Amino acid sequence: MGKTLIIGDVHGHYDKLVALLQKHQIIDAHLAWLPDDTTLVFIGDFFDRGPNGVDVIDLVIRLQHESRRCGGQVHAVLGNHDFSILSAYRFGQQVSGGPGGSFVEDWRLNGGQPSDLKRLTPRHTQWLLELPAMIALGDTLLLHADATFYMDYGLSIEEVNTVIKRILKQGDAAAWDKMLGAFGEHQAFLNMDIAHVRQFLNLYGKKRLIHGHTPIYSLTEVPPHMVTHALVYAEGLCVNVDGCLYAGGNGFIYELHP
Numbered sequence: 001m002g003k004t005l006i007i008g009d010v011h012g013h014y015d016k017l018v019a020l021l022q023k024h025q026i027i028d029a030h031l032a033w034l035p036d037d038t039t040l041v042f043i044g045d046f047f048d049r050g051p052n053g054v055d056v057i058d059l060v061i062r063l064q065h066e067s068r069r070c071g072g073q074v075h076a077v078l079g080n081h082d083f084s085i086l087s088a089y090r091f092g093q094q095v096s097g098g099p100g101g102s103f104v105e106d107w108r109l110n111g112g113q114p115s116d117l118k119r120l121t122p123r124h125t126q127w128l129l130e131l132p133a134m135i136a137l138g139d140t141l142l143l144h145a146d147a148t149f150y151m152d153y154g155l156s157i158e159e160v161n162t163v164i165k166r167i168l169k170q171g172d173a174a175a176w177d178k179m180l181g182a183f184g185e186h187q188a189f190l191n192m193d194i195a196h197v198r199q200f201l202n203l204y205g206k207k208r209l210i211h212g213h214t215p216i217y218s219l220t221e222v223p224p225h226m227v228t229h230a231l232v233y234a235e236g237l238c239v240n241v242d243g244c245l246y247a248g249g250n251g252f253i254y255e256l257h258p
Contacts, residue, residue: 002037008241012050033066044079044144049111049246080183147185224249
């Protein structure tokens with residue numbers, strides 16, 4: 001059985017992503033998929049705070065197709081910045097409850113790159129709209145945010161994904177606005193009793209949780225360029241893989257072991 005590798009928040013840093021994938025021999029010099037049965041998981045936040053979010057998802061989409069032909073897999077979950085650019089694309093200057101007063105201004109204030117919005121096509125948005133909020137690999141739950149708001153949308157992985165996907169496709173601006181606000185939650189599991197972390201995991205039938213969303217350097221006081229591995233906490237129940245790419249880090253790839 002092949003390796004399972006996980007990449008945290010990319011935030012439009014296409015060149016750093018390519019360097020990571022080549023370093024770990026996931027793609028070759030021509031950016032083609034190399035391994036046979038490796039599973040690669042992106043933990044969300046492809047966009048914002050970096051220059052080339054569209055290039056990032058173009059690469060991920062292509063690798064999804066190439067990996068399948070080689071016996072591998074590429075998965076991704078929806079991050080809040082991915083959701084945010086979708087809201088800017090869909091609702092534009094429509095009034096929101098965020099700090100900018102409209103969906104597009106909220107997105108810009110949160111690191112949105114105008115070039116990405118201009119280059120976004122229906123093909124890109126359709127791919128983003130189909131991303132799950134949660135996935136499971138064995139006994140591990142993978143989601144973007146270190147947050148508990150997912151419980152507001154469902155008490156199983158399937159229900160969470162179904163409800164959030166329905167909201168995305170129905171286009172109710174108030175429901176989108178509410179979810180954008182919910183994604184503001186950070187560090188829920190870091191500040192939670194271990195028993196409550198276990199309860200959250202048990203709710204979704206898993207024993208371990210992997211997330212991004214909160215840059216590791218902001219929790220450890222280690223400079224971003226010195227963050228070279230995941231932050232494991234809550235007695236090993238939680239793993240943070242946000243490698244701080246947008247803040248100057250080079251990132252890392254985390255290998256998931258049984």
